[in-house]
Amino acid sequence: MVGIKALHIAALVIWCGGLFYLPGLFMLHPRAVDQAGFHRLRMLTRFTFAFVVSPAAVIAIISGTALVHYRQAHGEWLMWKLLLVCLMVFFHLYCGGLVARLGRERMAHGRTWSAGLLAVPSLLVPLVLWMVLGKPSFLFAAAP
Ligand code: HEM
Numbered sequence: 001m002v003g004i005k006a007l008h009i010a011a012l013v014i015w016c017g018g019l020f021y022l023p024g025l026f027m028l029h030p031r032a033v034d035q036a037g038f039h040r041l042r043m044l045t046r047f048t049f050a051f052v053v054s055p056a057a058v059i060a061i062i063s064g065t066a067l068v069h070y071r072q073a074h075g076e077w078l079m080w081k082l083l084l085v086c087l088m089v090f091f092h093l094y095c096g097g098l099v100a101r102l103g104r105e106r107m108a109h110g111r112t113w114s115a116g117l118l119a120v121p122s123l124l125v126p127l128v129l130w131m132v133l134g135k136p137s138f139l140f141a142a143a144p
Contacts, residue, residue, distance in 0.1 A: 019095070022048065023117035028041055042103070046103070
């Protein structure tokens, strides 16, 4: 159980870190001056997404599901957490779409757009942590 939790935390640290790192990499794309620089940056972005961030996401989700099973976790906090994790998955897939397009064309969005993307994990990650560490109750809290 401790091993699964450690795996869960290690994987989510890498996943969450990657969701911050990818927009940072996207910001560098418009600054690549020559073809060789652009190619190197593109390879780094694709490698990071395919071999670091995506496997970490899969491990975080599988180990989280195992924790639900072993700890018999339930409650409102878990519902909110899973909802927020779904939004993280959507953001992950959106970044994946941008990475896939890099194979065919240069980054369509400017640096401001990529910087704005940082707002998404900045909002979602603390909210997920709040749900799991604080286990708040919103819907049923006011019941007398
Ligand atoms: C489908 C995805 C996920 C599932 C099903 C899941 C489920 C769980 C469960 C059941 C626990 C044990 C909670 C307890 O009993 O106190 C746990 C622990 C934890 N989860 Fe997740 N989780 C998922 C993704 C995430 C993500 C994306 C984050 C962070 C952004 C996260 C952060 C944590 C942390 C920090 C703990 C340790 C909490 C503690 O020991 O007090 N989880 N997770």
